[in-house]
Amino acid sequence: MSTEQELLKAKSSIQSALEKDNVQTCLDILESLQKIKVTGEVLKKTDIGKIVGKLRSHKDTKLSIKAKSVVKKWKEDVLRNSTNNNTTSSAINTPTITPPTSKKISPSSSQASSPKTPSIEGPPRTMKSDEVTFHSTGNGPRDKTIELIYNSIAFGCGADSDLLIKRALAIEKTLYLEYNDVNQNYKNKVRSLALNLKNKNNPGLRESVVSGELSVSKLCKMGVEEMASEEAQARDRKLAEEALFKARGAGSAQAETDMFKCGKCGGRKCTYFQMQTRSADEPMTTFVTCVGCGNHWKFC
Numbered sequence: 001m002s003t004e005q006e007l008l009k010a011k012s013s014i015q016s017a018l019e020k021d022n023v024q025t026c027l028d029i030l031e032s033l034q035k036i037k038v039t040g041e042v043l044k045k046t047d048i049g050k051i052v053g054k055l056r057s058h059k060d061t062k063l064s065i066k067a068k069s070v071v072k073k074w075k076e077d078v079l080r081n082s083t084n085n086n087t088t089s090s091a092i093n094t095p096t097i098t099p100p101t102s103k104k105i106s107p108s109s110s111q112a113s114s115p116k117t118p119s120i121e122g123p124p125r126t127m128k129s130d131e132v133t134f135h136s137t138g139n140g141p142r143d144k145t146i147e148l149i150y151n152s153i154a155f156g157c158g159a160d161s162d163l164l165i166k167r168a169l170a171i172e173k174t175l176y177l178e179y180n181d182v183n184q185n186y187k188n189k190v191r192s193l194a195l196n197l198k199n200k201n202n203p204g205l206r207e208s209v210v211s212g213e214l215s216v217s218k219l220c221k222m223g224v225e226e227m228a229s230e231e232a233q234a235r236d237r238k239l240a241e242e243a244l245f246k247a248r249g250a251g252s253a254q255a256e257t258d259m260f261k262c263g264k265c266g267g268r269k270c271t272y273f274q275m276q277t278r279s280a281d282e283p284m285t286t287f288v289t290c291v292g293c294g295n296h297w298k299f300c
Contacts, residue, residue: 078211125154152197267292
């Protein structure tokens with residue numbers, strides 16, 4: 001069975017297990033997935049990354065930890081494969097004659113032929129410390145943006161600098177085409193991307209961009225909330241749910257029932273109310289609170 005077939009089979013099994021709320025089956029499947037070596041191409045074909053990625057914020061702690069472990073391993077596989085491909089390409093295209101002197105960093109000079117891959121330890125990596133050069137865009141602010149984006153995705157990263165400059169150039173070009181000029185909207189977006197990419201508490205975003213798991217086009221359209229780490233997103237969702245419970249209006253009358261069983265204390269004495277939280281053609285959301293322990297949950 002090919003890797004693609006294995007991933008498609010696993011994807012189907014996870015979806016089936018989730019429908020049955022079978023956490024143990026999901027854990028077993030993730031355990032087997034962690035042993036499979038993947039490439040960016042096969043992940044895109046199977047689209048399994050989306051379903052496993054969602055499990056990182058699952059309410060079951062063991063399942064969320066295992067999902068994070070699998071995603072991290074996949075990112076390392078994709079990054080390793082990308083780096084190897086770049087190294088192979090460099091080995092094929094690099095002349096056998098060694099240049100007599102190294103080039104000084106300059107926006108107008110051509111891209112370096114022998115990029116460095118410094119250790120992720122020590123001082124932060126920058127375009128200057130990596131001695132990376134690139135073809136100038138002919139526009140000072142745009143060149144400065146490329147350097148800023150490079151420094152952001154290189155933060156704590158051990159990837160080859162050739163891959164990093166490729167990503168930085170693609171990001172800047174996408175933004176420039178999106179805003180048609182170096183205007184205020186362009187600058188605001190650049191600032192937002194740089195801050196989020198360099199956030200030390202959100203390494204997953206940088207890894208996804210560098211590995212190619214997250215496309216440049218998608219990254220450039222993401223809002224601040226979407227770029228937040230999985231932990232931050234989970235925290236925001238929890239706070240939003242808390243706010244809904246606390247902000248229910250007088251019109252959201254509560255009723256007492258024994259139809260629901262509390263997952264925390266096992267009690268059945270609960271109150272509930274319903275609220276339309278999505279579009280009008282979607283079913284109402286039911287909010288339940290356990291009278292015994294105060295635990296609350298929702299479902300549609």
